Amino acid sequence: MKRKVFINRLTLGTGGAILIPTIPLLQACQYQPKIRTQISEADISLLDEIGETIIPTTASSPGAKATEIGKYMLLMYDDCMPYEEQIIFVNGLNDLDARAAKRYSSSFKDAESSQKLALLEELQSEAVAYNLELDGADEIPIHYFDLIKGLTLSGYFSSEIGMTQAREYLPLPGKFEACISYRRGDKPWAT
Numbered sequence: 566m567k568r569k570v571f572i573n574r575l576t577l578g579t580g581g582a583i584l585i586p587t588i589p590l591l592q593a594c595q596y597q598p599k600i601r602t603q604i605s606e607a608d609i610s611l612l613d614e615i616g617e618t619i620i621p622t623t624a625s626s627p628g629a630k631a632t633e634i635g636k637y638m639l640l641m642y643d644d645c646m647p648y649e650e651q652i653i654f655v656n657g658l659n660d661l662d663a664r665a666a667k668r669y670s671s672s673f674k675d676a677e678s679s680q681k682l683a684l685l686e687e688l689q690s691e692a693v694a695y696n697l698e699l700d701g702a703d704e705i706p707i708h709y710f711d712l713i714k715g716l717t718l719s720g721y722f723s724s725e726i727g728m729t730q731a732r733e734y735l736p737l738p739g740k741f742e743a744c745i746s747y748r749r750g751d752k753p754w755a756t
Contacts, residue, residue, distance in 0.1 A: 596671050598662040601655050604642045608658065609635035614674045615661070616717045618681045626730040629721045637720035638713075650712060657709025661688070685710070728755045 601608065616629030616638070642654060661684070665673040669680050676684070692708040699705045721727040728734055732755035745754070 596666050596675070598659065598666040598672070601659055603651070603655060604639055604658070606639065609639060611635070611658065611662070611672070611674050612638045614681065615685070615713060616721070618678070618685050619714060619717045620721050627726050629717055632721055632724040632726050634717055634720045637724075638716045641716055641720070650707065653707060653709050654712055657713065660709070689714075722755075 604612075612635030613630045613633070616632075616634035620629040620634075622628035622631065642651060646654065662673055664684060665671060665676055665680075668684070669676045673681060673684070688710040692710040692714075695708045696705070696711070722731065731752065733752045734755055
């Protein structure tokens with residue numbers, strides 16, 4: 566009987582000795598959101614995923630990722646965005662990544678499509694409420710989701726894919742037609 570108790574305790578002790586060192590290793594596997602101070606090329610894949618969630622690939626046209634929307638956003642951030650908006654943009658990406666980490670224990674990039682969409686829909690609702698709350702104020706700082714969404718839309722619809730595949734395309738010079746028939750469901754024209 567004493568031998569059985571000894572072997573049993575030895576087995577439990579050995580198992581505990583093996584498992585205890587792995588606990589910090591398992592905790593280290595949880596996603597820790599990156600704290601950005603500026604946007605860099607390392608963030609292009611995150612920006613691509615955000616853009617693709619806003620304008621996904623459909624049967625009739627490729628999505629925002631196909632236009633390399635992340636590179637476009639980085640270019641606009643570096644070359645065209647005022648410093649105040651750059652800060653809003655960076656803090657917004659940090660917030661988005663932190664929300665994904667808290668809610669899904671992963672980065673936004675690694676979350677499932679339905680999770681990404683749910684998170685962006687929540688941000689859209691927050692942006693609308695924010696704009697309504699500050700309506701009438703002299704200087705309203707832009708909500709970061711409005712900034713991200715605006716960059717996505719302008720980048721996508723000014724790209725070759727957005728101009729020629731997501732819209733009807735008529736290269737110029739062409740003839741002028743003052744009245745063109747339009748049926749419900751037709752794509753808008755790009756010229």
